Amino acid sequence: MTEPSYRRHPDLRLTSLEGEGVVLHLRERRYFSVSETGLVLLETLKEARTFEELVEGLLSEYEVDRETAVSTTRAFLDQCLASAVVTEIRV
């Protein structure tokens, strides 16, 4: 089985103000705040991405070590999967 990829819900709209992100979920008619890092991950997830691609994206965007990028990505992704903001795609 190939590595799963992830994609954000198509009904999300994103914006930010001074590093604070806000996500609008049009299907559920609600909005919520995300961190700057979370916003970067969600922007990346407009297209399907593997976990490793997400980690590489954070490493290229921020000066952080791999361990931090992996744990940040895992924590955010788990949260998004639990709330159906992001879906897992397996082929």
Add this chain to the structure above:
Amino acid sequence: MPLPRGLELRVDVVEEVPLFEDGREVFPQGEVEIRAGEPLGWVHLTWRRAPAVARIEATTAQARVFLSREAVADVDLLLRSFLLVTLIFLWKRDGRYHVHAGTGIDTRGRGWMLIGNSNSGKSTTTALLAARGWQVGTDDIAFLVDAGDRTGVLGFRSPIALRSGGYDLLGKEGGLPLTARRKTGFWPEELGSSWVQTIEPEIVVFTSVGGERTTLTPAAPAEVLHGLLRWSLWVMFEPTAAQEHLDLLSRLGRQARCYHATLAPDLFRAPGALEDFLP
């Protein structure tokens, strides 16, 4: 406000208002019931007060409204309730996004926007500021528009509508009785002011009322975005232009200094009113 070019609004007064088959979830906004989004796409409005229905197309700037004779019995009420919501959805299709706010330009030429609910002191403060030499855009109904690299705000020209408490605080005789709304209206000119259609806010104030002294405290970025979204909730109802609407809200948050204000009666005694709070 002139109707933007390219929009089509057809209104028919009919003996029997048609019923549209629609199983989507209902979202009440005041007396208007809204069904929007997938799977049908188009926006479906019904009025609780009297038989009336509107259909706003998803991808074109067209709306069709059917009104019963009962619905047109009070035209002012119809306009401010059902037809206003219809126009809010129609104007979205022309890049004008409703926000529940008052607007004005202070005596130093700075654009202000006062945001809050119907009991948060917007109208009373707007009337006071109008009497102190500010130009006024609106006390209640505003529309965000793209103004190049900034967000502009169009004010809907109508009388500044005061409840009895606001009327007493203003201390001015006369005014236009708005009987159905239990308010008294003043055109900006009656207060020595003038109407200005569009402003580009430099200062945004989220208003509430209370206490003895008016206070202003800076709003954090997350509070600003949440506050702007809360009072421009139409962005939530359908995907049509949602990103553009959202971008205008965040651009407004970037271009303006944003504050929470608690408005108190001392505002009516201070010669410089609100503008003296901010250098």
